[in-house]
Amino acid sequence: xxxxxxxxxxxxxxxxxxxxxxxxxxxxxxxxxxxxxxxxxxxxxxxxxxxxxxxxxxxxxxxxxxxxxxxxxxxxxxxxxxxxxxxxxxxxxxxxxxxxxxxxxxxxxxxxxxxxxxxxxxxxxxxxxxxxxxxxxxxxxxxxxxxxxxxxxxxxxxxxxxxxxxxxxxxxxxxxxxxxxxxxxxxxxxxxxxxxxxxxxxxxxxxxxxxxxxxxxxxxxxxxxxxxxxxxxxxxxxxxxxxxxxxxxxxxxxxxxxxxxxxxxxxxxxxxxxxxxxxxxxxxxxxxxxxxxxxxxxxxxxxxxxxxxxxxxxxxxxxxxxxxxxxxxxxxxxxxxxxxxxxxxxxxxxxxxxxxxxxxxxxxxxxxxxxxxxxxxxxxxxxxxxxxxxxxxxxxxxxxxxxxxxxxxxxxxxxxxxxxxxxxxxxxxxxxxxxxxxxxxxxxxxxxxxxxxxxxxxxxxxxxxxxxxxxxxxxxxxxxxxxxxxxxxxxxxxxxxxxxxxxxxxxxxxxxxxxxxxxxxxxxxxxxxxxxxxxxxxxxxxxxxxxxxxxxxxxxxxxxxxxxxxxxxxxxxxxxxxxxxxxxxxxxxxxxxxxxxxxxxxxxxxxxxxxxxxxxxxxxxxxxxxxxxxxxxxxxxxxxxxxxxxxxxxxxxxxxxxxxxxxxxxxxxxxxxxxxxxxxxxxxxxxxxxxxxxxxxxxxxxxxxxxxxxxxxxxxxxxxxxxxxxxxxxxxxxxxxxxxxxxxxxxxxxxxxxxxxxxxxxxxxxxxxxxxxxxxxxxxxxxxxxxxxxxxxxxxxxxxxxxxxxxxxxxxxxxxxxxxxx
Ligand code: ANZ
Ligand code: ZN
Numbered sequence: 001x002x003x004x005x006x007x008x009x010x011x012x013x014x015x016x017x018x019x020x021x022x023x024x025x026x027x028x029x030x031x032x033x034x035x036x037x038x039x040x041x042x043x044x045x046x047x048x049x050x051x052x053x054x055x056x057x058x059x060x061x062x063x064x065x066x067x068x069x070x071x072x073x074x075x076x077x078x079x080x081x082x083x084x085x086x087x088x089x090x091x092x093x094x095x096x097x098x099x100x101x102x103x104x105x106x107x108x109x110x111x112x113x114x115x116x117x118x119x120x121x122x123x124x125x126x127x128x129x130x131x132x133x134x135x136x137x138x139x140x141x142x143x144x145x146x147x148x149x150x151x152x153x154x155x156x157x158x159x160x161x162x163x164x165x166x167x168x169x170x171x172x173x174x175x176x177x178x179x180x181x182x183x184x185x186x187x188x189x190x191x192x193x194x195x196x197x198x199x200x201x202x203x204x205x206x207x208x209x210x211x212x213x214x215x216x217x218x219x220x221x222x223x224x225x226x227x228x229x230x231x232x233x234x235x236x237x238x239x240x241x242x243x244x245x246x247x248x249x250x251x252x253x254x255x256x257x258x259x260x261x262x263x264x265x266x267x268x269x270x271x272x273x274x275x276x277x278x279x280x281x282x283x284x285x286x287x288x289x290x291x292x293x294x295x296x297x298x299x300x301x302x303x304x305x306x307x308x309x310x311x312x313x314x315x316x317x318x319x320x321x322x323x324x325x326x327x328x329x330x331x332x333x334x335x336x337x338x339x340x341x342x343x344x345x346x347x348x349x350x351x352x353x354x355x356x357x358x359x360x361x362x363x364x365x366x367x368x369x370x371x372x373x374x375x376x377x378x379x380x381x382x383x384x385x386x387x388x389x390x391x392x393x394x395x396x397x398x399x400x401x402x403x404x405x406x407x408x409x410x411x412x413x414x415x416x417x418x419x420x421x422x423x424x425x426x427x428x429x430x431x432x433x434x435x436x437x438x439x440x441x442x443x444x445x446x447x448x449x450x451x452x453x454x455x456x457x458x459x460x461x462x463x464x465x466x467x468x469x470x471x472x473x474x475x476x477x478x479x480x481x482x483x484x485x486x487x488x489x490x491x492x493x494x495x496x497x498x499x500x501x502x503x504x505x506x507x508x509x510x511x512x513x514x515x516x517x518x519x520x521x522x523x524x525x526x527x528x529x530x531x532x533x534x535x536x537x538x539x540x541x542x543x544x545x546x547x548x549x550x551x552x553x554x555x556x557x558x559x560x561x562x563x564x565x566x567x568x569x570x571x572x573x574x575x576x577x578x579x580x581x582x583x584x585x586x587x588x589x590x591x592x593x594x595x596x597x598x599x600x601x602x603x604x605x606x607x608x609x610x611x612x613x614x615x616x617x618x619x620x621x622x623x624x625x626x627x628x629x630x631x632x633x634x635x636x637x638x639x640x641x642x643x644x645x646x647x648x649x650x651x652x653x654x655x656x657x658x659x660x661x662x663x664x665x666x667x668x669x670x671x672x673x674x675x676x677x678x679x680x681x682x683x684x685x686x687x688x689x690x691x692x693x694x695x696x697x698x699x700x701x702x703x704x705x706x707x708x709x710x711x712x713x714x715x716x717x718x719x720x721x722x723x724x725x726x727x728x729x730x731x732x733x734x735x736x737x738x739x740x741x742x743x744x745x746x747x748x749x750x751x752x753x754x755x756x757x758x759x760x761x762x763x764x765x766x767x768x769x770x771x772x773x774x775x776x777x778x779x780x781x782x783x784x785x786x787x788x789x790x791x792x793x794x795x796x797x798x799x800x801x802x803x804x805x806x807x808x809x810x811x812x813x814x815x816x817x818x819x820x821x822x
Contacts, residue, residue, distance in 0.1 A: 003645040005609025009733040013111055022061075022073065022116040026513065028529045030070040035061045036507055036575075038544030038552070039076045042102040042124070043083060046109045048584040048591055048617075048629070049545065051601045055614045056581060056623055057543045058115045062729035063687050065116075067750050072530050073116055074510040076123040077103050081499045082160055082176060084433045088465040095433040096461065099126055109602065113610045114732050120514040125502035126433070130509070132456035133521035134502065135438040139449050140566050142439075146192045147427075149447060153271065153335070154426060156184035161469060162429050163188055165498060168551075172301030180299045188428035188495065189437060193558050197223055197420045200557055203572055210577035212624070215549045222550050224421025228255040229405050231319055231414025233266050233343065239314040239327075242283065247274055249316060253338030253419055257408070258400035259345040261389040262366035264356065266316050267309065267330035269340040270295040275329055278312065288312075295331040303331045307355045319413055320390070330355055338419050346379065353379035364388065367397060425555065427498040432463055432471040434496025442483035442490040451484045457492070470494055503552055504559040507531075507539055507574060527569060537571035543623075546580040553578075579623060579691060586629040599629055611731035612638040618693040618730050640701065644727070645734050647708070650716045651742045657721050658714045662756050668710045673757045675703040676719045680753055683726045693730070700726055721747040766815040767792045769799045777816070785810055792816040 016022065024032075037057035040050055054075075061073035077099075084095035103124055110117060123130060141147045155164040159179035163186070168175040193200075201223045204216050234249035252266065268275055270292050278284050279292065291310045295303070309330035316325050332351050333342055346356035347365040356363050367384040368374050383397035392400050408414030428437065436457045438450040450457055460478040463471040472478060472494040483490035511526040531538055553575070560574040583590050586597040604613045616637040621627045652658075662670065679699035686696045700723050707719045720738065725747050728735040739745045762778045765788065777791045789808050793800065796818060807819035 001649070003642040003734070005611060005641075005733070008737045009112070009114065009609055009611065012733045012736045013114060015736075016114075016116070017111070017119075020119075022065075022071075023118055023120055024072045025070050027070065028525075031068075032530060032533065033060075033064040033069045033071050033541070034530045034539045035064065035071060035073045035541050036510075036539045036543070037075070038542070038548060039078050039503070039506060040106065041081060041083070042077045042079050042099055042106055044102045044105065046106055046113075046601050048599055048601060049581075051113065051613060052581055052584055052617050052623075052627060053544060054110070054113065054115050055617050056579065057541070058113075058614075058732075059618065059693065059729035060541050060543070060687055061116050062732060066725060066728065066748055072121075072510065073118060074121045075110065075115070075117040076506055076510070077106070077125065078499065078503050078506070079103065079124040079126040080434045080496075080502060082162075082431060082433070085431060085465055085467075089467045094461070095465065096126070096459075099124070099433075112605055113601070113613070116732070118510075121510050121512070121517075123506070123509060125435075125499070125506065128456050128458050129518065130502070131435045131458065133509070134435055134497075134505070135450070135455045135457060136452055136521070137505070137563075137566075138438055138497075138501075139452060141191070141562060142449055144562075144566065146195065146562060147189055148192065149187055149189050151185065151187050152426075153183045153185055154188060155181045157181055160431075161467070162431055163426060165426050165500075165551075166423050172299040180301075182299070183296070188426050190424040190426050191558070193425045193555075194420060194422055196558055196561050197225070197422050199561060199572075200422075200554065201225055203557070206573055207575075207578075210575075212578065212580055215546070215553070215578060215580060218549045219554060222422065222554065224419075226255045226419050228253055228417060228419065229257040229408060229414050230254075230339070230417040231408055233316040233319065233325070233341070236315045236317055236324055239316070242314065243274070243277070244281070246277065250274060250341050251339040252341045252343045253417060254343055256345065256348065256397075256401070257404040258383075258386060258392075258395075258397040259348045259366055260320060260343070260404055261386075261392075262345040262347045262364045263318060263325060263343045264346060264362040264364050265326050265328055265344045267328045267333050267342050267344055267355075268312075269333040269335040270329050270331065271335035272329075272333075272340050275312070284312070292329055295329070298331065303334075307332055307351065307358055309355060309359065311359075319408070326361070328355075328359075336423060337421065348379055348381055350379050350381060370396070425498075425558075427501060428495035429498055430470040430473075430494075431496055432459065432465060434499060435502065436472070437493045437495050437497055439493040440481060440483055440490045441493065442486060442488060444488055445483055445485045448483055448485045448490070454484070472496070500551060500555050504555040505563070507542075507556070508563070508569075522568075524568070531574070532569075532571045536576055538574045538576040541577050541579060542575040543579045543581065546582075549580065581623050582621065582626040584627045584629065588628070591629070604634065608634065608638045609641075609733070611641055611734050615641060615697070615731050619697045620694070622694055623691050640704075641731055641734055644704065644723075644731075645738065647704070648720055648738045648742065650713060651720045651738075652713050652717045653742050654717050654721070655744065655746060657718050657751075660714055660718060662754075665712075665715075666710070667761070668706075669712050669715055670757070670761065672703070672706040672710055672715055672719065675699075675706040676722050677753055677757045679703045679726055680722055680751060684753075696726065697730065717742070722751050725749065725751060763813060765792070765813075767796050768815060768817045769796060770819060771817060773815075774799055781813075789816065792818065 035057050037053045061071050064071050079099050084099045087093055087098045088095045155169050157164055157174040157179055159177050160174060164174060164181060169181050173180055204219055230251055230253045232249045232251055275292060279289055288310050309328045312327045312329060314327040316327055318325055344352040346352040346363040348367055365374055366386060366388045367380060368387060369384045374380055386392050386395050386400050392403060405416050438457050440448045440450060442448050460475055463475055465471050479492040479494050481490055481492050508522045511522040511530050512520050513523055513526055556574050561572060563569045589595055589597060591598045616634045620633055682696045682699045686692055703723060707716060721743060724735045724738050728748055739747050762780055764776050764778055766773050767775050767777060775795050777795050779788050788810060803820040803822060805818060805820055809817040
């Protein structure tokens with residue numbers, strides 16, 4: 001029987017499908033594992049990154065099934081989103097058809113890779129049922145004040161014709177198409193994620209043992225909590241008059257109140273209301289107005305690069321010294337952080353320093369290093385000792401920060417404040433292929449929620465997609481509806497939701513029983529079992545790409561907390577352990593269509609089979625590291641599987657591991673057994689913490705080599721029984737075939753480690769003469785001191801000849817040292 005991947009794989013895939021082999025049981029008394037990989041967008045075909053992701057989660061799922069856990073390993077499709085519309089524009093296909101055709105194709109790929117997903121909990125987020133539940137949650141959130149509508153400057157992608165969340169603007173460009181993002185003033189809906197900022201930050205501690213440090217840091221920075229002082233900078237009389245007494249001053253936020261005596265100018269964001277007022281009331285000359293407009297229109301990336309600004313011809317007063325301070329507009333001051341205005345301390349802040357140098361503004365140092373001199377050609381941004389700071393002179397920065405904040409609070413001119421970088425999450429998208437936001441605009445009643453019994457508000461199918469504007473807006477009838485409150489004529493909201501909303505709760509949706517799939521978004525009972533047991537909370541293992549380290553994970557954590565507050569859950573964090581896989585590279589670069597260095601998974605399966613692809617992926621690199629595609633290593637993986645299969649002909653058909661009297665075995669036989677059990681030991685900690693599939697597989701390969709050296713069929717059979725169970729999570733098809741042939745599938749159960757195989761028959765001791773290592777002797781562990789020394793002297797004879805032995809030293813289990821003189 002020659003190894004034929006195609007026949008074997010097809011046969012087992014059919015067997016698994018027919019036997020519902022991977023459906024979790026609803027017996028909630030069993031120990032459980034919820035293994036989840038980040039679900040794919042149905043782009044058309046799987047790429048190697050997907051294959052790596054799902055091979056990993058599949059190995060976890062299969063391993064825990066072997067260990068007799070009840071395993072939930074579901075899959076779905078994150079199927080709303082712009083590419084469906086882009087395809088519609090390009091080839092005239094309907095987004096729905098494009099999406100569901102792709103889903104069908106990709107499901108076929110999942111099957112041909114042997115992934116052990118639950119079929120009965122499959123979902124696509126564009127399913128009307130999913131939309132129905134989601135719209136229900138949106139209404140709940142609106143009622144709780146967690147969703148609101150406001151006008152604001154929004155990131156607008158001119159190419160995708162849509163609003164983008166801050167998180168979707170990467171270095172000033174659209175995260176999807178790379179077009180430079182511009183600002184646009186419009187209404188949209190926001191989730192009040194900032195209400196949870198502190199909790200999202202604090203609860204990162206709960207994840208310290210289960211999440212990569214890097215991801216925790218990225219989340220922490222994104223939330224960006226800073227403590228500081230907020231106070232008002234007041235205009236002097238002349239400036240107050242110039243502004244027609246409309247503004248007394250403006251608020252600034254600083255994290256360095258200890259530098260307050262070093263303030264030498266103040267700066268407003270170009271979008272600040274005072275600036276707008278001055279432009280609208282012609283208080284600025286044309287040249288200044290032009291400069292300000294340029295600053296506003298620049299992409300945020302340019303605003304970070306080159307500092308620019310312009311003076312407003314106004315002065316504010318220093319809050320403690322009452323000295324006049326000039327007011328500028330500066331491009332590096334951002335409207336959506338703090339209060340959109342800063343007190344500038346060029347001596348101690350780099351941005352302020354660059355700006356002061358460029359516009360020749362004073363630089364007043366007030367902090368010096370504890371022991372050392374200030375350098376004059378750059379900002380000293382560390383903490384230190386205060387000087388030129390009146391009554392605060394001599395304090396260190398930390399003390400001064402506390403004292404100065406206290407001073408401001410006593411004088412009632414400022415207060416301690418906390419600021420977050422995190423912004424509320426804007427979710428409106430002016431696109432067709434998304435979940436409609438379930439609201440209605442009524443002339444009498446304003447914004448009105450849809451009634452839950454009218455959900456889902458589904459998308460119309462007869463639309464025209466041109467790439468210009470929102471197809472829902474242009475549809476002749478869809479948006480015309482009745483007001484749910486007064487029954488008058490009303491207009492539906494035509495914005496759809498950011499697709500990150502769907503991926504924020506899909507892991508909960510998998511916790512619906514297939515029996516009640518149509519009726520409930522998820523069941524409290526199932527959630528309790530799958531996500532909240534015995535001091536653990538969340539999915540046991542969540543596996544996916546590092547590119548989701550911020551957005552998706554933050555939003556999913558936010559939804560979990562919101563759902564808890566809505567009474568749907570009783571825990572705080574959705575994912576207990578997170579494994580972020582490394583990228584798949586070819587020729588040193590990330591595999592991508594644009595670089596033309598992709599390898600098509602289907603072609604690999606066609607040529608070698610799924611098991612080969614899976615083995616290569618898990619063997620070539622630890623999961624968190626980059627994986628460099630290597631054709632000859634793929635070939636090598638194939639050859640190993642072929643040999644593993646072909647050599648199984650040495651195995652006896654057995655129904656239990658035969659009893660083997662270890663002490664009677666030959667040296668080679670003992671060695672082979674030891675290698676087999678070593679591989680088993682390595683396999684056991686791979687899934688709980690180390691994730692070192694590569695060393696586990698290397699252990700199996702070594703064991704195979706050791707088995708090949710001898711002919712005892714009992715040892716072959718025992719070895720195969722164990723190695724097949726270790727390898728099943730990696731190369732399931734061929735392992736099920738071998739098990740079926742020889743062990744009637746029984747070996748796919750956990751094995752216990754036999755300690756006796758690790759007991760060494762002999763140990764090697766080094767022999768040194770006058771401290772210099774010369775040779776080795778082999779002795780039994782229980783050999784007497786005399787016999788060991790005897791053996792050492794015999795072996796070292798040629799170095800002892802003609803010398804006088806003065807001392808014999810034995811360091812037990814390590815070495816013998818013989819001291820001689822001439
Ligand atoms: C004076 C100062 C002196 C500052 C100094 C820093 C160092 P984080 O830590 O990120 O919260 N800032 C405040 N609002 C801003 C805005 N809207 N746009 C740009 N910068 C703004 O940053 C807080 C610091 O960033 C604040 O502390 C302020 O500059 C600046 F030696 O105030 B600082
Ligand atoms: Zn109404």
